[in-house]
Amino acid sequence: MSRPWSRGIHERHIREGIGISPTRYWQVLTTLLRSPEARKAEPIVMRLLEEKLNRRRIARGEPPLNVTNGPMAGHEGSTSNGQQLP
Structure with a gap:
């Protein structure tokens, strides 16, 4: 779970450590x-x-990506062990 203050830290690590923008990283x-x-x-x-x-x-109100080609394909909103995503 992401803490409010951790977002800025994560973005800074992306910019400084990888050298790209957070948007490009995603x-x-x-x-x-x-x-x-x-x-x-x-x-x-x-x-x-x-x-x-x-x-x-x-968390942003967007639909999950369904890119898995494995047994969970088509089960949007579930993790690999079948639990619902928060």
Whole structure:
């Protein structure tokens, strides 16, 4: 769960550590989540990133992305273990 003060810290780490804007960071992350190669190479990491991204989207009132090609495909609003996202 993200704390209100942590957003600014996270954005600063993205800018200083990676050298890109937070917007570009989330665009790259979304592109990776849609990459079959990345999913094949690191399925657990990619599933966790997808869940994190979807929690952020839901918190903003946006629909979750459904990019998983695995057994949870089509179960929007659920985590990989079947729990509902907050």
